[in-house]
Amino acid sequence: MRRRPQVTERSTLAFRDLVAESVAGLLQRPGRSALTVLGTVIGIAAFVAILGLTATASGQIGKNFDALKQSTVTVTDVGDNQPHDRDNPAPVDFPADADARARRVIGVQSAGVYWHLQLDHATVSGQPLLTANDAARGSGLPVYAVSPGLFTAAQVAVGHGTLFNAFHESRHERVAVLGAAAASRLGITQLDAHPAVFINGTAFTVVGILSNTVQLPELLLAVLLPSSTALQFYGAPAPSEPAQMLVRVRPGAAQVVATELAVALRPDQSRLLLATAPPDPHMLRDQVDHDLTGLFLGLAGICLAIGAVGIMNTTLVAVIERVPEIGLRRSLGARPRHIAIQFLAETATLGGLGGLIGTSVGLLTVLGVAVIKHWTALLNPNLVLPAPLLGLVVGALAGVYPAIRAARIEPLEALRR
Numbered sequence: 001m002r003r004r005p006q007v008t009e010r011s012t013l014a015f016r017d018l019v020a021e022s023v024a025g026l027l028q029r030p031g032r033s034a035l036t037v038l039g040t041v042i043g044i045a046a047f048v049a050i051l052g053l054t055a056t057a058s059g060q061i062g063k064n065f066d067a068l069k070q071s072t073v074t075v076t077d078v079g080d081n082q083p084h085d086r087d088n089p090a091p092v093d094f095p096a097d098a099d100a101r102a103r104r105v106i107g108v109q110s111a112g113v114y115w116h117l118q119l120d121h122a123t124v125s126g127q128p129l130l131t132a133n134d135a136a137r138g139s140g141l142p143v144y145a146v147s148p149g150l151f152t153a154a155q156v157a158v159g160h161g162t163l164f165n166a167f168h169e170s171r172h173e174r175v176a177v178l179g180a181a182a183a184s185r186l187g188i189t190q191l192d193a194h195p196a197v198f199i200n201g202t203a204f205t206v207v208g209i210l211s212n213t214v215q216l217p218e219l220l221l222a223v224l225l226p227s228s229t230a231l232q233f234y235g236a237p238a239p240s241e242p243a244q245m246l247v248r249v250r251p252g253a254a255q256v257v258a259t260e261l262a263v264a265l266r267p268d269q270s271r272l273l274l275a276t277a278p279p280d281p282h283m284l285r286d287q288v289d290h291d292l293t294g295l296f297l298g299l300a301g302i303c304l305a306i307g308a309v310g311i312m313n314t315t316l317v318a319v320i321e322r323v324p325e326i327g328l329r330r331s332l333g334a335r336p337r338h339i340a341i342q343f344l345a346e347t348a349t350l351g352g353l354g355g356l357i358g359t360s361v362g363l364l365t366v367l368g369v370a371v372i373k374h375w376t377a378l379l380n381p382n383l384v385l386p387a388p389l390l391g392l393v394v395g396a397l398a399g400v401y402p403a404i405r406a407a408r409i410e411p412l413e414a415l416r417r
Contacts, residue, residue: 045357073240079273114243117143261273
């Protein structure tokens with residue numbers, strides 16, 4: 001009687017069995033599995049939070065750019081301003097009523113002329129200089145000639161006293177306004193006694209002290225004189241530092257105002273003045289957005305790489321510890337690919353779970369920061385929604401090498417351990 005050949009059925013691994021085995025493998029050591037998930041949680045949370053905060057911060061930057069977009073125009077005196085003697089000073093190419101003329105242009109809110117006085121061996125002091133030794137006490141602070149309209153255009157804040165105005169300007173009054181830093185260096189903190197500041201020995205009564213300014217921060221460390229007074233005492237500005245006009249305009253009106261200002265100020269010789277508007281900040285804002293996004297995407301990628309390395313290391317340790325289990329399964333008919341798929345399923349499950357939790361943590365982080373900073377949270381669904389899937393992919397990729405190591409374990413060698 002001939003014996004019929006025995007046929008061995010091919011080993012298969014059903015999806016249900018794969019899920020059961022993977023879950024059982026993860027639950028064998030819940031502490032280690034939780035720590036492995038934590039690595040992915042941190043990576044995905046950092047990824048979502050960084051992208052969300054980048055978009056939110058970029059939106060805030062964009063709002064600030066739009067708020068300041070084309071809000072100022074600068075007019076420069078490009079004519080021939082050669083210095084003249086003090087008894088017969090030549091006026092700058094800005095007309096005496098330049099502030100008023102500029103305000104008549106549609107879109108202009110305020111305007112003022114200013115220039116830096118280049119004085120030879122200038123000495124500024126809070127007390128009269130009587131001898132050469134007294135001159136050493138001078139502070140050397142910069143001195144600016146300004147028209148009254150500049151204070152409004154620069155949006156200054158007055159800490160003490162008041163500002164000189166059109167009355168002082170028309171009468172060439174010897175008055176001065178000090179910036180906060182300049183007043184501190186001169187030791188002038190109160191104006192009750194009507195203190196004076198001495199410029200090369202000439203006294204100017206201090207009528208006010210600035211505490212802050214939105215534009216032209218250099219005014220806070222300077223002595224400011226009425227432009228008419230400065231012309232009378234020190235002549236026209238040097239060609240190297242010509243007079244300028246700061247013009248504050250309504251948002252979006254800068255380009256139009258810049259084309260009209262020179263003619264409005266000097267209809268007879270508009271070529272003497274050059275009006276320039278700031279460039280459109282869209283290009284700068286887009287560049288800032290691009291740089292921020294690139295930087296933070298790199299940081300998010302590093303976080304994800306750290307999480308992937310954590311999963312891979314933990315899975316490698318699990319493979320070493322589960323060698324007897326792998327050998328037993330191989331001896332019972334499990335194929336190498338079944339072992340590899342099981343470990344891949346475990347790491348993918350850890351990655352997906354970490355992705356879900358990390359996405360939630362990242363979203364809460366973005367919302368929390370936006371609430372604290374009073375920002376508008378901006379979240380791109382195309383980046384946030386795939387984040388859990390990204391965690392699953394990272395987990396699966398991190399498990400490739402450990403899965404290959406597990407699949408190559410020989411049954412006989414495994415059972416000997």
